[in-house]
Amino acid sequence: MKSKNFNGGIKLLSIFLLFFLLVTLEAAPVKIKVILDNASVKATRAIGGKTLTRVPLNTILDAESKIGDWYKVSWQGSSGYIHAMNVDEVSGRELAREEVGRPGRPAKSQPEIVAGIEVKMEEGRKQIRIEKDFEKAISLLKPLIADVFSVTDHNKQKELGAELYLWLGLASAGKGDAYSALVEFKSMFAVNHPYAKEITRNILDPEIVSLIEQAEKQFLGLVTEYSIEISTKPKEAKIKVNGKEIGLSPEIYRTANPKIVIEIEKEGYKPVRDESFITQATTRKEYTLERAGRDVEVKSAPAGAKVYLNGEDTEQVTNCVLPIVPFGSHNIKVIKENYAEWEGEIKIEEGEESLVVEMTLTPDKYAYLLKWGGPASQLFTQPSGIAIDKDNNIYIVDLGKIKMKKINPEGKVQTAWGAAGKQFKIIKNPTSVAVDSQGNIYVTDAKTHSFVKFDRAGIYKRKWGKEGSENAQFKSPSGVAVDSKNDIYVVDSGNHRVKKYTSQGALKKVWGKQGIANGDFAYPKGIAIGQKDEVFVVDRVRVQKFSLEGEFIASWGRRGTADGEFNNPQGIFIDHNNFVYVADSGSNRIQKFDENGKFIAKWGTPGTNNGQMQYPVDIAIDSRGYVYVVERNNNRVQLFGV
Numbered sequence: 158m159k160s161k162n163f164n165g166g167i168k169l170l171s172i173f174l175l176f177f178l179l180v181t182l183e184a185a186p187v188k189i190k191v192i193l194d195n196a197s198v199k200a201t202r203a204i205g206g207k208t209l210t211r212v213p214l215n216t217i218l219d220a221e222s223k224i225g226d227w228y229k230v231s232w233q234g235s236s237g238y239i240h241a242m243n244v245d246e247v248s249g250r251e252l253a254r255e256e257v258g259r260p261g262r263p264a265k266s267q268p269e270i271v272a273g274i275e276v277k278m279e280e281g282r283k284q285i286r287i288e289k290d291f292e293k294a295i296s297l298l299k300p301l302i303a304d305v306f307s308v309t310d311h312n313k314q315k316e317l318g319a320e321l322y323l324w325l326g327l328a329s330a331g332k333g334d335a336y337s338a339l340v341e342f343k344s345m346f347a348v349n350h351p352y353a354k355e356i357t358r359n360i361l362d363p364e365i366v367s368l369i370e371q372a373e374k375q376f377l378g379l380v381t382e383y384s385i386e387i388s389t390k391p392k393e394a395k396i397k398v399n400g401k402e403i404g405l406s407p408e409i410y411r412t413a414n415p416k417i418v419i420e421i422e423k424e425g426y427k428p429v430r431d432e433s434f435i436t437q438a439t440t441r442k443e444y445t446l447e448r449a450g451r452d453v454e455v456k457s458a459p460a461g462a463k464v465y466l467n468g469e470d471t472e473q474v475t476n477c478v479l480p481i482v483p484f485g486s487h488n489i490k491v492i493k494e495n496y497a498e499w500e501g502e503i504k505i506e507e508g509e510e511s512l513v514v515e516m517t518l519t520p521d522k523y524a525y526l527l528k529w530g531g532p533a534s535q536l537f538t539q540p541s542g543i544a545i546d547k548d549n550n551i552y553i554v555d556l557g558k559i560k561m562k563k564i565n566p567e568g569k570v571q572t573a574w575g576a577a578g579k580q581f582k583i584i585k586n587p588t589s590v591a592v593d594s595q596g597n598i599y600v601t602d603a604k605t606h607s608f609v610k611f612d613r614a615g616i617y618k619r620k621w622g623k624e625g626s627e628n629a630q631f632k633s634p635s636g637v638a639v640d641s642k643n644d645i646y647v648v649d650s651g652n653h654r655v656k657k658y659t660s661q662g663a664l665k666k667v668w669g670k671q672g673i674a675n676g677d678f679a680y681p682k683g684i685a686i687g688q689k690d691e692v693f694v695v696d697r698v699r700v701q702k703f704s705l706e707g708e709f710i711a712s713w714g715r716r717g718t719a720d721g722e723f724n725n726p727q728g729i730f731i732d733h734n735n736f737v738y739v740a741d742s743g744s745n746r747i748q749k750f751d752e753n754g755k756f757i758a759k760w761g762t763p764g765t766n767n768g769q770m771q772y773p774v775d776i777a778i779d780s781r782g783y784v785y786v787v788e789r790n791n792n793r794v795q796l797f798g799v
Contacts, residue, residue, distance in 0.1 A: 187219070187220040187223065187228070187246055188217060188218070188219065188220070188246065188247050188248075189217070189218050189219075189220050189228055189230070189239075189244040189245065189246055189247065190215060190216070190217055190218075190244060190245050190246075190247045191212045191213065191214055191215060191216040191217075191218065191239075191243060191244055192214070192215075192243065192244060192245050192302065192344075193214065193242075193243045193244075193344045193347050193348075194213060194214035194306055194318065194347070194348055195211040195212070195213065195214075195347065196211065196212045196214075196239060196240075196243035196244070196347075197209075197210075197211055197212075197239070197243075198210045198211070198212060198230060198232055198235055198237040198238065198239050199227075199237050199238045199239070199240075200237050200238075201237075201238065202224060202225065202227040202238050202413075203413065206238075209235040209236075209237045210232055210233055210235040210237075212232050212239070214302075214303075214306045215303060215306065216232075217247065218230045218231075218232065218239070218244070219231075220246075223241075224238075225413075225414070226240055226241040226242070226413070226414050227239070227240060227241070228240075228241065228244060242340045242343065242344075243344075267308065267309055267310065270304060270307060270308060271308060271310075271313065271317070273304070274301055274304050274305060274308075274317055274321075275317075277297055277298070277301055278298065278301065278317075278320065278321060278324065280297055281294045281297040281298040281324055281328070282294075282324055284297065284328075285324060285327055285328050285331060289331065291328040291329070291331040291332035292332060294324070294328040294331075295325060295328045295329070295332075298321060298324055298325050298328065299325065301321055302318075302321065305317045305318045305321055306318065315348050315349035315352065316349060316352055318344075318345075318348035318349065319345045319346075319348045319349040319352045319353045319356060320356060322341045322342065322344040322345035322348060323341075323342070323345050323353070323356055323357065325341040326338045326339075326340075326341035326342040326345065326368070326369075326372075327365065329341055330364070330365055330368060335364075335368060335434035335436070336415070336416040336434050338365075338368050339368055339371060339372050339375070339415065339434070342368055342369050342372035342373075343372040343373075343375050343376050345357075345372070346372060346373050346376040346377075347376055350373075350376070353373075354373075357369050364436075367436045367437070368436060371415070371436055371437070374438075380438050382411055382412070382413055382438075383411065383412050383413070383414075383415050383435045383437075383438060383439075383440075384409060384410070384411050384438065384439045384440070385409070385410050385411075385412075385417070385433075385435055385439075385440050385441065385442060386407060386408070386409045386440075386441040386442070387406055387407065387408050387409075387410060387419060387421075387441075387442055387443075387444075388406050388407035388408075388441070388442070388443045388444070389406040389407070389421060389423070389443065389444045389445070389446055390443065390444070390445045390446065391423070391446065392405075392406055392407065393405045393406060393423070394406045394421050394422065394423035394426070394444075394446060395421070395422045395423065396408050396410075396419065396420070396421055397419070397420040397421075397422075398410050398412075398417050398418065398419055398420075399417055399418055400418070400420075406421070412435075415434055415435040415436070416432075416433075416434050416435075417432075417433050417434075417435065418430070418431070418432050418433070419431045419433050419442070421444055421446070423446055424481070425448065425449055425450055425480060425481025425483075426446040426447060426448055426449050426481070427446070427447045427448070427449045429444055429446065431444075448481060448507075449481065449483055449484065450481040450482045450483040450484050450505055451481065451482060451484075451505050451506075451507075451508055451510075451511065451512050452478050452479065452480055452481060452482070452511040452512070453478070453479040453482045453489075453503065453505070453511065453512045453513075453514060454476070454477075454478050454479075454511045454512070454513045454514065455473075455475050455476065455477055455478075455479060455489065455491065455514050456475055456476045456513065456514070456515045456516075457475040457476065457491055457493070457499070457515070457516050457517070457518050458515075458516075458517045458518065459493070459496075459518060460474070460475045460476050461474050461475065461493060462474060462475045462491045462492060462493035462496070462499075462518060463491070463492045463493070464477060464479070464489065464490075464491055465489070465490040465491075465492070466479060466482065466487060466488070466489060467487055467488050468488065468490075475491060478511065482505050482512075483505065484505045484506065484507065485504070485505060486502060486503070486504050486505075487502070487503050487504075487505065488500065488501075488502055488503075489501055489502075489503055489514060491516060491518065493518055495520055495521065495522045495799050496518040496519060496520055496521060496799075497518065497519050497520070497521040497757045497758060499516045499518055501514070501516070517734045519732075519734060519736050519749070519757065520758070520782075520799040521749070521757055521758035522758065522760070522799070523747075523758075523760050523784060523797040523798065523799065524768075524797060524798060524799070525767045525768035525795060525796075525797055526783070526796045526797060526798050527568070527795075527796045528767065528793050528794065528795045528796065529564065529568070529570070529793060529794045530791075530792050530793035530794060531765075531791065531792060531793045532765055532791055532792055532793075534792060534793065535557075536557075536562075536570070536792070536793075537553065537555045537557060537562075537792045537793060537794070538555050538556045538557035538792060539555055539556045539789050539790075539792065540553050540554065540555035540774075540775075540787045540788070540789060540792065540793075540794065541554055541555060541556075541587060541588050541589065541774055541775065541787070541789060542554045542587060542588060542589035542590040542600075542601075542728070542774070542775045542787065543590065543728075543775045543776070543777045543785055543787045543794065544590045544591050544592045544598070544777060545592070545777045545778070545779045545785070546592045546596055546613075547594065547596075547780070548566065549566040549779045549780055549781065550563060550564070550565055550566065551563065551564040551565075551777075551779075551785065551794075552590050552592060552598060553590070553787065553794060554584070554587035554588075554589070554590045554600055555587070555792075556586065556587075558578070559575075559577075559578030559581060560578075560581040560582075560584040560585075560587050560600075561575065561578075561581045561584065561587065561590065561598075561600065561611075561615070562574075563575075563615070566779075574614075574615045575611070575614075575615030575616070576615065576616070580611065580615050580616055580617045581611075581615070581617075583609060583617055583620065584600055584602050584605075584609060585602055585604035585605050586602055586603045586604035586605075587600050587601065587602055587603075588601045588602070588603045588633075588634065588635045588636070589601045589634075589635060589636045589637045589648075589683065589684075589728075589775065590637065591637045591638050591639050591645075592639070593639040593643045593645075593660065594639075594641075594643055595613070595643065596612070596613030597610055597611065597612055597613065597618070597643075598610070598611040598612075598613070598615070599611075599637050599639065599645060600637070601634040601635060601636065601637045601647060601648075602634070603633040603634065603635065603650075605620075605622075605623070606622055606623055606624035606625070606630065606631040606632055606633065606634065607620050607621055607622035607623060607631060607634070608620070608621055608622060608631075608634055608637055608645075608647050609621075610662075619662060621658070621662060622634070626652050628656070628664060628667055629664065630652075631647070631649050631651075631652065631656075632649060632650070632651025632652045633650050633651040634647050634648060634649055634650060635648050635650040635681070635682045635683070636648035636650075636681070636682055636683045636684040636694075636695075636728075637684065638684045638685050638686050638692075639686070640686045640690060640705060641686075641690060642660070643660035644657060644658065644659055644660060644665065644705070645657070645658040645659075645660065645662075646658075646684055646686065646692060647684075648681050648682065648683070648684045648694065650680050650681055650682060651680070653669055653670055653671040653672075653677070653678040653679065653680065653681065654667055654668060654669035654670065654678065655667070655668055655669050655678075655681070655684065655692070655694060655703075655707065657705075657707070666706060666707055667707075668703070668707030669681070669707070675701070675709050675712060676701070676703075676707075676709040678694070678696050678697075678701075679696060679697040680696075680697060681694050681695060681696040681697070682695045682696075682726065682727045682728070683695040683726070683727055683728040683729040683739075683740070683775065684729065685729045685730050685731045685737075686731065687702075687731040687735050687737075687752060688731065688733060688734070688735045689735060689752070690704075690705050691703065691704065691705070691710065691752075692704070692705060692707075693729055693731060693737060694729075695726045695727065695728070695729045695739060697725075698714055698715055698716040698722075698723045698724070698725075698726070699712050699713065699714035699715065699723065700712060700713055700714050700726075700729065700737065700739060700750075700754065702752075711753065711754065712754075713750070713753075713754030714726075714754075718744050720748070720756045720759060721748070721750070721754070721756045723739065723741050723743075723744070723748075724741060724742070724743030724744045725742050725743035726739050726740060726741050726742055726743075727740050727742045727773075727774040727775065728740035728742075728773070728774050728775030728776050728787070729776070730775075730776045730777050730778060731752075732778045732782075733780075735751070735752040736749060736750065736751060736752070736757065737749070737750040737751070737752060737754075738776050738778070738784070739776075740773040740774055740775055740776045740786070740787075741759075741773075742772050742773055742774055742789075743772075745761055745762065745763040745764075745769070745770040745771060745772065745773065746759050746760065746761035746762070746770065746773070747759065747760055747761050747770075747773060747776060747784075747786060760797070761773065761786075765791055767795070768795070768797075770786065770788050770791070770795075771788050771789075771790035771791040772788060772789045772790040772791075773786050773787065773788050773789075774787055774788070774789045775787040782798065782799070783796055783797070783798050784796070784797040784798070785797075
């Protein structure tokens with residue numbers, strides 16, 4: 158009958174509460190249960206504040222409100238604050254269960270209660286000391302609190318209570334919950350301060366000792382506020398404590414609650430979240446932030462180019478440092494007026510040093526600077542080839558009386574060179590010229606179907622070939638180039654092939670045949686060697702790329718006048734950055750590509766004015782970046798620069 162009346166009362170109470178909520182729109186007070194015997198009610202929200210009254214263990218209180226870690230309560234005529242460490246919030250179901258109890262359970266004698274407590278405490282101690290199962294220990298020990306405080310022998314009750322809270326504290330500390338350990342140790346001192354001092358004097362673990370000392374200070378009211386200095390490397394990181402921003406590191410934070418959550422954020426670094434427990438009244442924590450990326454140093458030649466990262470303007474120009482670019486893949490684009498855009502993918506991986514990205518920008522606009530010869534000049538007669546040595550001396554071959562001319566780096570024609578031209582009488586119809594690293598000069602001759610070698614002074618040394626289709630013969634050779642080992646490559650145009658010789662003149666390799674398939678030729682013209690030891694050949698309306706042994710790699714181009722298309726191209730040159738320049742003769746222009754055939758720039762229009770062109774047949778670039786264009790029909794060489 159009692160249970161039925163109780164349940165009926167609960168139902169009526171629920172209806173009343175619902176009506177009350179609808180009318181007042183206010184929540185019912187929170188029910189809290191005192192879990193520490195003689196828990197103090199303070200006049201203010203401060204651990205060291207004045208104690209108004211004390212509340213027995215297991216007392217149920219109505220908390221009017223909660224401010225931080227403090228509940229506002231009334232007890233025996235006193236209204237004040239009780240700390241959250243001393244109470245647990247309880248639900249209506251838990252209250253009902255406590256009031257109803259377990260019918261029919263026989264009451265235990267005091268010795269039985271004490272013996273039962275001691276057995277379970279010993280089992281809990283075993284889980285802590287031997288098994289290291291701290292969760293199980295807590296589950297065994299926590300229910301004993303009510304049993305301990307049901308012991309009528311007041312001294313025994315306090316001793317058991319102090320021991321129980323000690324072991325609960327040790328279990329909490331063992332599983333890394335320092336805050337809960339502090340609460341349990343403080344309860345230990347509150348139950349029996351002298352006995353707590355006695356049972357903890359042989360504990361040697363410095364972390365446990367520190368927690369016990371702090372708990373005692375809190376119990377005695379000696380600690381009312383904690384101070385923590387938070388610093389970071391690097392400095393000026395944003396700090397939040399318990400969700401509230403407190404400033405930039407280093408910063409000092411003061412609190413009455415030793416349990417705090419520290420959050421640290423700084424652009425370019427991984428965020429930090431630390432649930433921290435302050436174990437001293439004054440303490441310091443320093444965090445070394447872990448980078449979320451690396452600095453990227455972007456260098457260009459020339460400098461002064463705008464830098465874009467993943468399509469966004471960084472508002473910086475080269476040479477510059479992009480601070481802490483996040484790990485992963487990124488796109489970098491560099492833009493400078495009169496130069497082709499540079500774009501590339503970078504992958505940022507962990508590392509201490511800056512990631513350096515360097516590029517050489519290549520011009521995409523060229524301006525006329527000066528010229529040698531011209532339509533009315535007698536300097537050149539249908540010039541056909543050009544080469545430049547490592548000292549920037551220029552060699553030009555043509556059909557004039559003196560078949561090869563030399564211009565020094567200052568732009569002056571060297572009339573006395575080659576015995577005033579007498580050495581070059583062996584040449585009849587020169588088509589191309591090349592210089593090796595020793596200064597030796599090689600000239601192809603379409604009329605004598607051969608190529609000829611001169612030394613750096615212009616003195617004739619040797620001649621190879623005669624008309625024919627055998628390996629040692631040529632038919633209208635049209636191009637010559639030298640690689641980094643001074644091996645010589647000759648375009649045998651009429652035989653649709655390329656021949657490779659050693660620097661001593663021994664034939665090493667022959668490749669190609671007439672056709673339009675990859676690796677075949679149709680009256681190939683110019684030839685050049687790239688910086689990666691690759692052979693580029695101008696072939697009718699395309700450029701073909703080979704290994705030094707004649708293995709086909711790639712090709713690009715077709716007939717036409719659009720970008721990347723050709724109309725009877727003749728000459729080709731590869732600069733020191735592996736950019737490819739083609740004299741597109743029939744379209745009266747120069748086209749520029751990267752090593753894979755991507756179009757970059759073009760310049761030239763038909764005409765005789767400065768900057769215009771009439772059938773350009775060859776091209777060369779000196780170490781200073783100046784571009785020389787040979788025009789057969791204008792009888793001149795023009796110089797261009799950025």
